[in-house]
Amino acid sequence: MKILLTGGAGYIGSHVAAALMSSGHEIVCFDNLSNSDATVMDRLEAITDTAIPLVKGDIRDGDALRQVLNEYAVEAVIHFAGLKAVGESVAEPIKYYDNNVRGTLTLLEAMRDCGVKTLVFSSSATVYGEPQYLPLDENHPTSATNPYGRTKLMIEQMLADVAAADPEWRVAILRYFNPVGAHDSGLIGENPNGIPNNLMPFISRVAAGRLDELSVFGSDYDTPDGTGVRDYIHVVDLADGHVAALDAITRTDQALSTWNLGTGQGYSVLDMVEAFVRVNGVRIPYRIAPRRDGDVASCFASPERAERELGWKASRDLDAMCLSSWNFERLLAMRNAD
Ligand code: NAD
Ligand code: UFG
Numbered sequence: 001m002k003i004l005l006t007g008g009a010g011y012i013g014s015h016v017a018a019a020l021m022s023s024g025h026e027i028v029c030f031d032n033l034s035n036s037d038a039t040v041m042d043r044l045e046a047i048t049d050t051a052i053p054l055v056k057g058d059i060r061d062g063d064a065l066r067q068v069l070n071e072y073a074v075e076a077v078i079h080f081a082g083l084k085a086v087g088e089s090v091a092e093p094i095k096y097y098d099n100n101v102r103g104t105l106t107l108l109e110a111m112r113d114c115g116v117k118t119l120v121f122s123s124s125a126t127v128y129g130e131p132q133y134l135p136l137d138e139n140h141p142t143s144a145t146n147p148y149g150r151t152k153l154m155i156e157q158m159l160a161d162v163a164a165a166d167p168e169w170r171v172a173i174l175r176y177f178n179p180v181g182a183h184d185s186g187l188i189g190e191n192p193n194g195i196p197n198n199l200m201p202f203i204s205r206v207a208a209g210r211l212d213e214l215s216v217f218g219s220d221y222d223t224p225d226g227t228g229v230r231d232y233i234h235v236v237d238l239a240d241g242h243v244a245a246l247d248a249i250t251r252t253d254q255a256l257s258t259w260n261l262g263t264g265q266g267y268s269v270l271d272m273v274e275a276f277v278r279v280n281g282v283r284i285p286y287r288i289a290p291r292r293d294g295d296v297a298s299c300f301a302s303p304e305r306a307e308r309e310l311g312w313k314a315s316r317d318l319d320a321m322c323l324s325s326w327n328f329e330r331l332l333a334m335r336n337a338d
Contacts, residue, residue: 002026002073006059006107007080009036011190012122012179012235014044016078018188019239021048028072031081032058035193043187059103065110076118077111078242079104085197086294089148100151108162120172120245121159123152125262125299127175135302138258145294163255170249177231177262177301179238181321182328189328199272204329207282214284216269218291223298227269231262231300234316244312262301263314279319280326
């Protein structure tokens with residue numbers, strides 16, 4: 001298929017681009033580069049042996065979207081483009097509603113205008129709010145505790161309405177748990193601007209000496225070692241889940257499908273530190289700090305529906321996640337030194 005990846009130059013989009021190419025799809029990336037840079041396309045070319053077109057544009061620009069959908073005869077869209085920092089969304093909610101909600105609405109209008117009705121959307125486990133039971137299955141009630149989460153919920157609701165109104169749409173909502181790790185090549189991975197909010201990139205930068213120590217946010221949760229438990233999923237497994245979901249919605253007669261993409265396995269912050277140190281032979285100085293506002297004790301998926309309906313299951317373990325993160329970080333340091 002010919003597939004448009006909004007936000008295709010970003011962390012998850014670039015890994016999905018590589019996975020789609022190796023499954024024989026043709027792709028075009030559309031990104032405003034607000035949280036990525038165009039050099040990722042050269043590295044994707046090195047991985048896939050193919051030059052992937054990048055159109056620089058904003059999803060709030062309907063004309064630019066219509067042009068790319070028509071010019072490349074796009075048949076399906078995978079929609080990653082969005083802002084994703086929870087704290088920033090609390091401080092700047094208008095920016096988040098504008099970028100994420102208005103951006104998605106503009107994308108849906110452009111798709112409708114161009115007759116493209118197959119869409120995979122990047123949602124998040126954040127839509128489950130405070131877990132009422134674990135593991136979280138897709139029927140768990142949804143709620144949001146911050147503007148970022150509310151944008152994901154609003155978009156999910158928009159997609160449900162669109163799919164209900166026109167049964168020709170084929171929409172997949174993918175609720176990611178905690179994507180970590182990097183491509184085996186070490187050429188693409190997660191490289192956030194500024195000080196990372198998320199655990200794994202923070203750990204990598206402490207290991208690299210770019211940050212002094214990790215603050216472990218809370219050690220008094222009701223978890224085996226008192227630190228927060230999450231469902232970390234290797235980004236390459238996550239990428240394969242997109243290929244499986246796209247394939248499934250092109251064969252189903254259901255207009256809307258929702259799948260968790262997680263492993264079903266929870267690891268604590270200290271489990272992550274221990275594994276990173278063990279497999280990479282590095283030091284991660286850390287100290288226990290107060291809890292971070294808005295964090296829950298534990299969050300992990302039931303991946304059963306995706307296994308059953310997509311025939312997809314995450315296969316890469318925690319060691320592989322830690323090894324690939326560190327490999328990416330080291331190669332990044334070497335590239336930056338050049
Ligand atoms: P990312 O920031 O690396 O990638 C997002 C890409 O979208 C970036 O390249 C950015 O430049 C682009 N973008 C942002 N706004 C845009 C706009 N208005 N027009 C065009 N391009 C725009 O983030 P990621 O981690 O790859 O996340 C991808 C998606 O997955 C996001 O929607 C995010 O909310 C969702 N998600 C991520 C995680 C995670 O932990 N990484 C978890 C759950 C859900
Ligand atoms: N943590 C630390 N120190 C840090 C960073 C994180 O101890 O410097 C802890 C957190 O308290 C939490 C765990 O590490 O217990 C994971 O935190 P992350 O920030 O990496 O991930 P979250 O689970 O908080 O959130 C992530 C994304 C959200 C998304 C959610 C579910 O950031 O956007 O996963 O998909 F909604």
